[in-house]
Each structure stands twice: as C-alpha cells, then as structure tokens.
Amino acid sequence: MAHAPGPEGPSAPRWASARERFQKAAGILAHVCGLTLLMKRYIEKSQAKEWAQFYLSIKNHSADELSFDMSNFSRCNLSKDFAKLKTLMFIQPKQRSQKNLQEIQLCLKKNRSFHSLPKEVQLQLCQTAIYQELEAESMLLRQGHVPLECYLVLAGCLKVMSSSRSMNKNTNSEILSEVEEGDFIGEICLLTNTNRPASISCKTDVKLLVISKDDFYCFLAQRIQEQYQETCSFLRSFPLFFSWPKEKIDLLAHCSLRRYYRAGPTIISDNFISHFLVFIISGRCRILAQVNCAEISVCSCIMKTGSSTLKNAHAVFPPRGPLDVTGRSLGTTVSPRTSFSAARKKTLDTKKTPLQGLSSATCFVEIRVLEQGEVFGLAEALGSSCDLHLYLISEGVECIFIPKNLFLTEASTDFRRSASELVCAYPTEEALREYLVEQQVWNEYKARLLAQQLKK
CATH class of the missing domain: 2.60.120 (Jelly Rolls)
Structure with a gap:
C-alpha cells in the first residue's frame, strides 16, 4: 500500500524553495518599511508643511526681479566709493601709482561699460581719465560743437536734446533719449570726426569720467570702431531697415x-x-x-x-x-x-x-x-x-x-x-x-x- 508523501517526501524541496522565497521577499519588504518609517521620522510633518508653503510662495514670487534694477543696485553701491574715487582721481594722471590705479579700478568695477573693457584698457583709463561732477540742469555738450573728448557716465542721468536751445530752461525742447550710468557719451563723434549731432544736459547730478581725444585714439578707438561697425551691420540686416539708405542707417547707429x-x-x-x-x-x-x-x-x-x-x-x-x-x-x-x-x-x-x-x-x-x-x-x-x-x-x-x-x-x-x-x-x-x-x-x-x- 502506497503511503502519501510526508513532509520529507518528493515535494518537500519545492515547498521549501517557495517558503524561502517568501521569507526573503518579506524581509526585503520589512527593510523597505523600516527605511520609510525612518525617513518619515526624519522629515517631520511640520517641516514638510513648511517646505510646501515655502515652495508655493517662491512660485508666487517668481517675478520679484521686477523690483531689482541693476543700474540702481550698482549706483547705490558705487556711491559708497565716490568719496574715495574722487580723492584718487584728483591725483595728477602722471603721478598715480600702481596702487592708486588698482584702487581706482576696484571702485569702477561695478560700472557696466567699464567692467566690459579688457583689463589693460581699464588700467589705461584709470591712468589717464579725469573725474568730473556736474549739477542738474547743467549743459554738458552742445549741438554742432567740435568733439574734443568723450565721457563715461558713473552716476546720474542725462538728456539728449534735439536742439541746443535746451540750454534755455524755459524752452521745451524735444528729448531724443536719456543716458544713464554705464553709457559712453560722445565717443562716436570722435570716431567719425563729426560735430555733435545733439545737445546733452544733466537731468540729475552727474558724475563722469572724462577721456581726452588723444587718449581715446590710443586705447579705445579700435574697440569702439568694432562695436560701431557691428551696430551698422546689424541694422542693415534688420528687415525693418531694408529700404533705408546707408546714410540714415549710419545716423541711427551714431x-x-x-x-x-x-x-x-x-x-x-x-x-x-x-x-x-x-x-x-x-x-x-x-x-x-x-x-x-x-x-x-x-x-x-x-x-x-x-x-x-x-x-x-x-x-x-x-x-x-x-x-x-x-x-x-x-x-x-x-x-x-x-x-x-x-x-x-x-x-x-x-x-x-x-x-x-x-x-x-x-x-x-x-x-x-x-x-x-x-x-x-x-x-x-x-x-x-x-x-x-x-x-x-x-x-x-x-x-x-x-x-x-x-x-x-x-x-x-x-x-x-x-x-x-x-x-x-x-x-x-x-x-x-x-x-x-x-x-x-x-x-x-x-x-x-x-x-x-x-x-x-
């Protein structure tokens, strides 16, 4: 009479293998649950909620850069250096030491245009430029005058006027544009050897670096020439100006x-x-x-x-x-x-x-x-x-x-x-x-x- 296979019968290895796989899977699951509980205790509920609220708030504030103006930021920071800069720039150009040049360079590094110049050009500007301050409503340049120098605006705002009559405060002259910190003024006239096309007056108190004609030709003319040609080429290739003659394009670039x-x-x-x-x-x-x-x-x-x-x-x-x-x-x-x-x-x-x-x-x-x-x-x-x-x-x-x-x-x-x-x-x-x-x-x-x- 045949007996039914017991625990140690022919099917025992098959059941033992299944039991081992189940125990192994259960052990992995218990390990995962333990890790999950550990992470849950590590990331407390209050912290998770605070993070979620912070994340939503950051998304709502994603346009906060509207309140950030780089020119205002640099102007505020540069103004702290003006007293020191003014003292350094009053030293005669030929008497400025290497240390003086490095300190001047450090004071000017926040200026947009100055920062974009090569370091050797920066040092040459620090060596030769002159510091100048003008009060609001002062006239800087007059239309039709022969150019003798150009300027780098360190602080303040200037108005580019359509006529030299703007020197009369009672005359409402047409404003072509406004110039702000970080802009060069008058460099294209030196480059093209043309008279001033417009008058420029100070809208606010203004601080400037004055660059003479000779110094401009020594170390700035080539760079300005390259930028001027790039601007002319860009405007000529712009579909809006396909029908414009060359002289009008040059005037816009000027x-x-x-x-x-x-x-x-x-x-x-x-x-x-x-x-x-x-x-x-x-x-x-x-x-x-x-x-x-x-x-x-x-x-x-x-x-x-x-x-x-x-x-x-x-x-x-x-x-x-x-x-x-x-x-x-x-x-x-x-x-x-x-x-x-x-x-x-x-x-x-x-x-x-x-x-x-x-x-x-x-x-x-x-x-x-x-x-x-x-x-x-x-x-x-x-x-x-x-x-x-x-x-x-x-x-x-x-x-x-x-x-x-x-x-x-x-x-x-x-x-x-x-x-x-x-x-x-x-x-x-x-x-x-x-x-x-x-x-x-x-x-x-x-x-x-x-x-x-x-x-x-």
Missing part, C-alpha cells in the same frame, strides 16, 4: 546706445514714457503686462484657449493668506514709475464687481518672449499701442537702443505704413483679465489639494 543686461534687471519699466526702440542683438527678454487683480471682472470666467496671443502666457499672482511666509508681496516690492492714466482709471471704474477673494496687489502676466532680431517699442512709436502697462525684463540680453523720435523723423510716411504691418498685436486687457480669472481658480484648486494632503 545716435544709438548699446547695452548688455544680465538676467533679472528691468530694461524698460514703462512702455508709455520710454524714449527708445529696443533691438535684441543676442539673448532674450520677456514682456510682462501689469494688471490690477482687484479690477478683474467676475462676469468673464471662460478663457479663450484658442487665442494665439495668450497661448504661452502665464501669470504671477501675489501670495495670499497662509502662503505668504516670506512676508513680502509683489504688489509692495514693485513701484512702477507711472500709474494708470485717467482714461484707464475711468474704464476700470466701470468694471463689474471684483472677483471675490482676489488680492488687490498688482500681478504680472508674461505675454511674449523676445529673442534675437526682434524689437520692443515699435507699436508705441507707430501709435498702435494697447493700453497695457508693459515691462521689458532681461533674461541675459545684449541690445541696441535707438531714440523713437529720431526713428520717426527719418522714417517716411510710406515706410511707417508698411512698418505698421510688422507690429505684433498685444492681447487686450479684457483677454488678460479672463486669463487671470482662470489662473486664479486653478491656483486655488491646487492649493486646496495640497492643503488636504498635508492634513492627512
């Missing part, structure tokens, strides 16, 4: 300013009062529209998703409620130079009841990214601007500034008509408000979901 901005600073803080067309040579920058959250209408909550103008737009809202862990609101850190116009205020006052719960602080919507070969300010120059308050924010860009008034003076009527076809329309303010409503609802939904997860 009166232009070339600047480089690192990522973050505000290039144009008010499109309504800006004197410039900004042409992007390299890099990229963003166009942000300012909208008052308190004026968003509740009647239009459906976003037109098919609109190409807002397809890539995104909004930055000020933090609200418990998410404001940094203690700062975007609306309190950004102070535009101009407020809404009277006409815009009247329009906004007719809006319906503001959306319940929206913050009254200002929010910003990115409506476009400009890259190489694009221009900012053309719509305003041609009179087809929208009523949005626009900022131009650098993401690391080199650009050319051309005075709008000079551009309009040289542009023919037919050219203006054809150029208006190249202007890309901005989204309307109502479209932005509808977009903001949708984004606000979506942000609140995500915040509620996160809050529910944190409570578990």
